[in-house]
Each structure stands twice: as C-alpha cells, then as structure tokens.
Amino acid sequence: MAKRKRPRIPRTSRGGGGFGGNPMLSQLQKLQEEMERTQAELAEETIEVSVGGGAVTVVVNGQQEIQSITISPDVVDPDDVEMLQDLILAAVREALEKSTALAAERMSALTGGLNLPGLL
Helix, strand or coil: CCCCCCCCCCHHHCCCCCCCCCHHHHHHHHHHHHHHHHHHHHHHCEEEEEECCCCEEEEEECCCCEEEEEECHHHCCCCCHHHHHHHHHHHHHHHHHHHHHHHHHHHHHHHCCCCCCCCC
C-alpha cells in the first residue's frame, strides 16, 4: 500500500495570522480601518451654507445629514411662501453637494482614486 503524500503548504499560509500572511489582504484590512475612521470623522465635520444674503442657513455633516436649518425672521412673508421654499431648497441642495464633495475627497485620498462602489 502506497503512502499518500501530504500537500505542501506554503509558509505564508501556515497558521498564526488572520490573513495567513497575505500582504494584499492585510493592506485591504488596513484600508477598511482607515475608511471607517474617516467616515466617523466625516460624521463630526459640518458644512454651513447660507443663501439669500443669510436669509436661510443650512448646516449638514460630512455624511449628508442635515443638522439644522435657520430662517431669518426678516424673510418670513406669509404672502410669499414660495420664495422661502425656494431659498430652503437651494440651501439644502448646496449643503448636500458640498458634503458629498468633501466625503468623496476624503475617501479618494485613501483609495488613491480607485472607484470602489458602495464605499460612500
């Protein structure tokens, strides 16, 4: 009866590590940790946008969450609600656009410009 040969296991994949010593997987894990830290930092950053000469101010964080909307009492005119609605919409859109750009900038700094869908 012939003895079965055991398959040779490369040194880099023998026990002792979460990724078996694979440097690419280690780099991916490090990238993931850096991205999580950056996303947490973005949640703490705020962007403030004012429109209409300060009539409406919107504050949004780096994760595109609206933190506050402030409306100057001078702009509240019951006969012209449409103008106020337009100002609010303009401020929200601009704030979200700036927040999205900030997040994309921070994340592309980590990924070196790679397009990694689902990370933002």
